[in-house]
Amino acid sequence: PKEIFLKDYEKPDYYFETVHLNFALGEEHTIVHSNISVVSHPEGGANAPLKLDGVDVKLRSLKVNGEDVKDGGYSLSAKQLILHRPPSTPFKLEITTEIEPQNNTTLEGLYKSTGNFCTQCEAEGFRRITFYQDRPDVMAKFTTRIEADKSLYPVLLSNGNLIEQGDLSEGRHYALWEDPFKKPCYLFALVAGQLASRDDEFTTCSGRKVSLRIWTPAQDIPKTVHAMYSLKAAMKWDEEVFGREYDLDLFNIVAVPDFNMGAMENKSLNIFNSRLVLASPETASDADYAAILGVIGHEYFHNWTGNRVTCRDWFQLSLKEGLTVFRDQEFSSDMGSRAVKRIADVVRLRISQFPQDAGPMSHPVRPHSYIKMDNFYTVTVYEKGAEVVRMYQTLLSKKGFRKGMDLYFERHDSQAVTCDDFYAAMRDANTANLANFGLWYSQSGTPILTIYTSYDASAHTFQLKCRQEIPPTAGQPTKEPMLIPLAIGLLGSKGQDLPLTSVYDGASLKSLKDDCGNGVTTVVLRVEKAEQEFIFTDILERPVPSLLRGFSAPVRLVSDVADEDLLFLLAHDSDEFNRWEAGQTIGRKLILSLVSALQQGKELFINKDFVNGLRSTLCNSSLDKEFIAKAITLPAESELMDLMEVADPDAVHTARRFVVKQIASSLRQEFLDAVNTNRSNEVYEFNHESMARRALKNVSLGYLASLNEPETIQLALNEYNTATNMTEQIAALAAIAQNPGELRTEVLSKFYEQWQKDSLVTNKWLALQALSDIPGNVKNVEALLDHPAFDMKNPNKVYSLVGGFCGSAVNFHAKDGLGYRFLGDMVLKLDKINPQVASRMVSAFSKWKKFDLHRQELAKWIHMGR
Ligand code: HT7
Ligand code: ZN
Numbered sequence: 001p002k003e004i005f006l007k008d009y010e011k012p013d014y015y016f017e018t019v020h021l022n023f024a025l026g027e028e029h030t031i032v033h034s035n036i037s038v039v040s041h042p043e044g045g046a047n048a049p050l051k052l053d054g055v056d057v058k059l060r061s062l063k064v065n066g067e068d069v070k071d072g073g074y075s076l077s078a079k080q081l082i083l084h085r086p087p088s089t090p091f092k093l094e095i096t097t098e099i100e101p102q103n104n105t106t107l108e109g110l111y112k113s114t115g116n117f118c119t120q121c122e123a124e125g126f127r128r129i130t131f132y133q134d135r136p137d138v139m140a141k142f143t144t145r146i147e148a149d150k151s152l153y154p155v156l157l158s159n160g161n162l163i164e165q166g167d168l169s170e171g172r173h174y175a176l177w178e179d180p181f182k183k184p185c186y187l188f189a190l191v192a193g194q195l196a197s198r199d200d201e202f203t204t205c206s207g208r209k210v211s212l213r214i215w216t217p218a219q220d221i222p223k224t225v226h227a228m229y230s231l232k233a234a235m236k237w238d239e240e241v242f243g244r245e246y247d248l249d250l251f252n253i254v255a256v257p258d259f260n261m262g263a264m265e266n267k268s269l270n271i272f273n274s275r276l277v278l279a280s281p282e283t284a285s286d287a288d289y290a291a292i293l294g295v296i297g298h299e300y301f302h303n304w305t306g307n308r309v310t311c312r313d314w315f316q317l318s319l320k321e322g323l324t325v326f327r328d329q330e331f332s333s334d335m336g337s338r339a340v341k342r343i344a345d346v347v348r349l350r351i352s353q354f355p356q357d358a359g360p361m362s363h364p365v366r367p368h369s370y371i372k373m374d375n376f377y378t379v380t381v382y383e384k385g386a387e388v389v390r391m392y393q394t395l396l397s398k399k400g401f402r403k404g405m406d407l408y409f410e411r412h413d414s415q416a417v418t419c420d421d422f423y424a425a426m427r428d429a430n431t432a433n434l435a436n437f438g439l440w441y442s443q444s445g446t447p448i449l450t451i452y453t454s455y456d457a458s459a460h461t462f463q464l465k466c467r468q469e470i471p472p473t474a475g476q477p478t479k480e481p482m483l484i485p486l487a488i489g490l491l492g493s494k495g496q497d498l499p500l501t502s503v504y505d506g507a508s509l510k511s512l513k514d515d516c517g518n519g520v521t522t523v524v525l526r527v528e529k530a531e532q533e534f535i536f537t538d539i540l541e542r543p544v545p546s547l548l549r550g551f552s553a554p555v556r557l558v559s560d561v562a563d564e565d566l567l568f569l570l571a572h573d574s575d576e577f578n579r580w581e582a583g584q585t586i587g588r589k590l591i592l593s594l595v596s597a598l599q600q601g602k603e604l605f606i607n608k609d610f611v612n613g614l615r616s617t618l619c620n621s622s623l624d625k626e627f628i629a630k631a632i633t634l635p636a637e638s639e640l641m642d643l644m645e646v647a648d649p650d651a652v653h654t655a656r657r658f659v660v661k662q663i664a665s666s667l668r669q670e671f672l673d674a675v676n677t678n679r680s681n682e683v684y685e686f687n688h689e690s691m692a693r694r695a696l697k698n699v700s701l702g703y704l705a706s707l708n709e710p711e712t713i714q715l716a717l718n719e720y721n722t723a724t725n726m727t728e729q730i731a732a733l734a735a736i737a738q739n740p741g742e743l744r745t746e747v748l749s750k751f752y753e754q755w756q757k758d759s760l761v762t763n764k765w766l767a768l769q770a771l772s773d774i775p776g777n778v779k780n781v782e783a784l785l786d787h788p789a790f791d792m793k794n795p796n797k798v799y800s801l802v803g804g805f806c807g808s809a810v811n812f813h814a815k816d817g818l819g820y821r822f823l824g825d826m827v828l829k830l831d832k833i834n835p836q837v838a839s840r841m842v843s844a845f846s847k848w849k850k851f852d853l854h855r856q857e858l859a860k861w862i863h864m865g866r
Contacts, residue, residue: 005369006315012133013048014089015039016140019185021130023110025101025117025148025192030110031060032097032130036140040089050083053127053134056099056109063094081131097130104128105793105833113258114217116193117153118271120264123314123373126185136184136311137416146192147174153192155215157252159183159267179267181247182414184310189266191215191254198224202232202246205239210246214277215254223278226289226686227253230296237297237331242405244304253277253296257759260795260836261377262295265302272299275760275796281684281725283761286691288726293335298328309409312416314373318365318441319419321377322385326393329386336688339576340626346551346577347636349387353379354556355642357446361846362473366419366441374836380444387554388440392426394485394524394552395434397515403429436483436528445473449484449527449555455542462490462536462543466527468555484527487552490536490543495572497521498543504535522549522575544568549575563589567613570631576624580631583617586610587659588635588643594655595640595648604655606662614663618670625678626692629699634659637809647850649809653773657706664703674700675715684725691727698731705735713743720747730764740774752789762789763800770804777811778818792829795837802826806844813851817858820845824862 020035040046059076062069064087075082083093104111109128110119119125127134144158150173156165160179167173196218202210212231214224231253238244252269255277263272276295279288305327306320333341356362356379363378365385370376393401404426412421419441427434452465466486470479490498499519502511505526512520525534544565548557561569569582587610594604617623617631637656641647664671678697680690701719704712713736720732733751737744748769755761766789770781784790784801791797805822806812812819823844830838848859 001371003369003371006313006367009313009315011041011043012135012138013041014050014086014133015041016133016138017090019140019142020145021142021188022145023147023190025146025153027102029098029100030117032057032099034093034095034097034130034132036093036095038086038089038091038093047086047088050086050093051133052081052083052095052131053079053124054081054097054131055079055127056104057128057130058098059131060096060098061094062096063092065092066094079127095131099129106836107258107260107795107834108836110190111258113256115152116191116195116256117148118191118193118254118256119189119266120260120271121188121266122186122264123317123377124186126188129188132185134185135313136186137313139182139184139310139414139416141182142179142188144177144179144188144190145174146177146190147172148192153194155191155193155195157189157191157215157254157269159187159189159269160248161250181267181308183267183307184416187265187267187307187310189264189269189271191256191269191271194218195254196221198228200228200232202235202251204235204245206245208245208249210235210248211250213250213252215252216274216277220255220274220278223280223283224255226279226284227255227277227292227296230293231300233293233335234297234300234331237334238301238304238327241330241334242304242327242402244301244409246303247308251300253299257796258794260834260840263299265299265306267303267307270299272296273796275763278760283726283755283758285727285730285764286686286694289686290332290336290691294328294332297331298324301327301331304409308414309412310416312418314370314376315366315368316418317376318381318385318388319417319422321382322365322387323389323422325382325386326389329390337624337626337692339580340624340630342550342577343580343627343630345383345386347639349379349383349554350642351636351638353383353554354446355638355847355850356380357384357444357473358471358642358850359847360474360849361843362444362476364442364444364476368442368475372839375839384554391437391440391485391553392434394487394550395437395483395526396426396430396432399515400430400432401426434483436481439480439482443470443479443482444476445470445479447482447484447553447555449486449548449553449557451547451557451559453545453560455539457542460537460539462539462545464488464525464534464536464545466525466532466534468527468530481528481530484553484555486525486527486547487522487549488525489522489546489549489573489575490539491546491569491572492541492543495568497574498539498541500536501538502536504537506533509537524552546573546575546578548578548581550577551581563609567609570613571616576627580627583610583613583631584635586613588640591634591640591652591655591659592643594658595644595651598651598655599648604658606659606666611663611666615667615670618667618674624688624692625696626688629692629695632663632703633699634663638807641809641850644850646852647847648852649813650815653810660703660706664707668704668707671700671704672715675704675719680725680728682724694725694727694731698728698735701731701735702738705738708739713739717743717747726761726764730768734768737768737772756789759789759794760796763796766790766797767800767804770801771807773808773810775810776814777808778805778814778822781805781811782822793833795834798826798830798837798841802830802841803844806841812844813855815854817862820855820858820862 017037022033024031101110102112108125146156156175158177160177163178164176195215197213197215200212248268255272255274257274259273301324305323311319407429408425447468447470450467454463492498500512566582566586573579590607614632637652640652678693705716716735723729827838827842
């Protein structure tokens, strides 16, 4: 396969103005007819060959201006159709192809999911439907006519507006759809099948009525209430926060059970993985409800950030994905707790993106090259990309960021553009100095920001010495310093925020005021050099610094803030993110020190101050309960391993487990109180307060059950038996399943018996067992491959069982190599069915360099194909 480079980008020689598609859907084959009006690019080569992409499509006929193209006039290979000498533009190109969606297990292009036809065209799936210039900078107006058997496929959907429908002979019928907006072919969609809809309506800010329809099999319609609520909330939020109004009269969402990713933002016909649409209190957890809200929002927000303004090429993927993730994060924050959402997003970044940025798969937010684009839908492009967008907002303020967004839409509506265009809009709208900031797009690796602090009691000054360093990463041995926004506050001895009046930033003394001229207690410093000093003046007492408030930049912070100051921040910081972060920092230090104690064969001790800090947090009735749940949760094993020179999964697991049990026995009574006082009401409610209660109760129950005492296990069992919603039922099951034994087996079987007919719930059951740390679990997971609940062709099942297993550090990285062998075997099998899913699974091997030589050898041997 050929490596494609950003620096080689060239505009296409030809554009397509209109595309008329006709699909004759059938059981043996489907015939696709396309009629395209082709125009030249103003700077394109006249009569240059026209190159069309095509994979697994059979050419039936090829016409130019109504005439068959003769044999020598074109050539055909496995991936391309080349029209050697196109006539002068404009001209008509007509292509008929034959495809077999019923045999397409890749879930790209047109395929069948439980009997229904559906499509997935991003990134390069349209070429599996017909020959086309399958690149995002070719934007055309599409009309789509679909014909199919009426009884098998009563519902026929595509992008835009339905302009005609009717019956045909032999029990067939048709529908004609017209999309008035230009779009790249990756946003094309078609769905045909037996579906019912939940219908609703949204009135836009300018008073237009938009019909909303969510399509699923009829029996699932009752589970679409929350998805519809989420969609309406997202439409309103985008109007209120970004001034973006929906632009068509119809918005369709279809839920399908077989889908490689979460969802797809096809113009006006979003297609979703069922797990991100269907929810009822009995079958979906709070986490599922929150994910549905976020992803429905995400795909809807793409209508402006991705569809109306799209990407010039796939290197610019973060232009739409980073920006849209940022928008969905903000949406979820506004709908729930901002601090809790920020904590969850940062945890995800640290667990997944930081290790990627430090490993062999490290790549910039805007990659320089790719071989297979599908492998670049990464946490770096999405989550780090969202952090980059967030940093614009932190540097420019909310108001300035909105000005930048407005200018971006004004300049680029209906265009295919680049990350540089976004940068320019932000800079120009604010006449801002964003020098060095663009490097966030091109340099990979997580910067290490080291900060030393000192207080001068006689001068009343507080000094920060900052050093930034970006470690060498794959293909990038050296780096330039970047502009890092460092949000900071200073706490006085009573825990209050000190007023910040002026700061010397190495060049001048700046007085600090907000936009309205008021005093401030948090400021954003611009760290832009490798080494830089800042001095706050008029600081009348020795402060405790609260650094990188709200995680103002995606960096690894190293500072000299002492443990007692961290405990002080845990108790007092007004920045809730940093309050949580202080506890995590102590937790990380503690567990890692226990890891080295274990490695040296020393006895393990717990830091009592840390436990007391957690006790105060747990018992602080003025704090949000969901925040408390996060604050008393220890850093994940994967995050801890990422911080080690050579990761030691067994020691990390043992040390973390030791701390869990110590906390559980020290705070036993407090946890019992938390469980007993936070039981749910009979009626499930999706609101922050109820979710927060459940979160606190569930974390507390997990701690208690870790003790594996008759009383705490009985409590978990009672909670399981009396649970009236999935959030509490699955949490109680997970609490019980921590401890191997008969009860675990019994309750797991009971759960399966109850839910065996619900595929999404059985996925939770598979994942819970796959993720388990019980020794030798690979055998159980292998046995589950033959269980009726598993199906290798369904990505959700694979992600639950195979992906879940890779999430258990001790079992996946087991020294006997059985975990690696299991994954190696699975990847070989999956690759024949669905290469995208196989390559997502293989990424679990990408951290192999982090481990000891023995594990490295095992992983290499298996990964490199034995
Ligand atoms: N933009 C969508 C990406 C996507 C995708 C990419 C590759 C293969 C399959 C896929 N399904 C969806 C989803 C999003 O991020 O909004
Ligand atoms: Zn997206």
